[in-house]
Amino acid sequence: MNVTDAFFAMQGWYPGQEEKCRQAVDDYLDQSDPAVAGQAAGIVPHAGWLYSGGIAAQSFAALRALDPQVVFLFGGHLRPHDPCTCLTTGALGNPLGAIAVEEQIAAEMTAALDCLALAPDRFGPDNTIELQLPFIRHAWPQAQAVVLQVPPGPIAESVGEQAARIAAKQGKRAVAIGSTDLTHYGSSYGFAPEGSGEAAHRWSKENNDRPFLDKLLAFDSQGAVRHALAHHSACCAGAAAAAVAFARARGLSQGRLLDHRTSHEVEGRAQPEMWVGYAAMVF
Numbered sequence: 013m014n015v016t017d018a019f020f021a022m023q024g025w026y027p028g029q030e031e032k033c034r035q036a037v038d039d040y041l042d043q044s045d046p047a048v049a050g051q052a053a054g055i056v057p058h059a060g061w062l063y064s065g066g067i068a069a070q071s072f073a074a075l076r077a078l079d080p081q082v083v084f085l086f087g088g089h090l091r092p093h094d095p096c097t098c099l100t101t102g103a104l105g106n107p108l109g110a111i112a113v114e115e116q117i118a119a120e121m122t123a124a125l126d127c128l129a130l131a132p133d134r135f136g137p138d139n140t141i142e143l144q145l146p147f148i149r150h151a152w153p154q155a156q157a158v159v160l161q162v163p164p165g166p167i168a169e170s171v172g173e174q175a176a177r178i179a180a181k182q183g184k185r186a187v188a189i190g191s192t193d194l195t196h197y198g199s200s201y202g203f204a205p206e207g208s209g210e211a212a213h214r215w216s217k218e219n220n221d222r223p224f225l226d227k228l229l230a231f232d233s234q235g236a237v238r239h240a241l242a243h244h245s246a247c248c249a250g251a252a253a254a255a256v257a258f259a260r261a262r263g264l265s266q267g268r269l270l271d272h273r274t275s276h277e278v279e280g281r282a283q284p285e286m287w288v289g290y291a292a293m294v295f
């Protein structure tokens with residue numbers, strides 16, 4: 013079986029050795045609230061686990077009781093007019109064991125959405141996808157995956173809707189995970205409209221991140237994409253919008269924000285200089 017490389021594990025974004033990776037996942041999940049439950053979908057960040065692992069774990073912990081047969085994993089650093097891509101064969105490599113692609117559903121998704129079909133040897137390193145794989149493998153060891161890179165445009169809503177429709181048609185229990193980080197603030201990111209310091213950090217989190225998150229919580233997937241593009245409030249808004257559209261197609265209408273922090277808050281530095289926002293949500 014052709015398997016994607018665990019590129020970011022090799023780069024030190026998260027533990028590359030099986031036992032250390034498993035222990036890290038266990039530790040992150042143990043710190044999550046076991047009383048919180050999601051019904052169909054989650055949104056997670058994708059920075060190195062030092063920053064985002066504990067936040068992402070909260071969404072996986074809230075969904076792990078669902079026992080899906082298929083996990084739709086939406087990510088991708090794409091522009092609005094880029095094509096949607098789908099991994100159609102093989103498996104996804106990670107330290108806890110490869111996750112097989114659900115090839116029949118992947119083929120149907122590709123046809124329904126006119127996606128660009130990719131084999132593992134053409135599916136380049138993607139942190140939005142890879143950093144979620146150990147959590148998926150740990151939480152749902154028998155599940156297969158359908159992985160799509162989703163541009164922040166109108167197709168994002170269709171991706172989520174088609175995922176829900178095709179999984180239901182195939183009689184498969186399914187969960188959707190959308191991977192995005194939030195505002196990238198600071199001169200190094202080319203985005204610092206409020207200058208620097210604590211006031212700018214507060215503005216970034218409360219006035220730029222939060223409206224994007226509120227639109228997701230209101231199931232306004234298209235509005236979330238528009239906000240991200242207009243205000244630089246998310247790097248992978250299409251992936252988040254697809255997860256929300258999946259939950260809406262499953263008949264849900266309420267979401268929950270589990271955590272919202274920035275890299276500055278995780279680091280605990282005295283003076284904020286540059287930062288990235290992260291959030292965990294379930295629907």
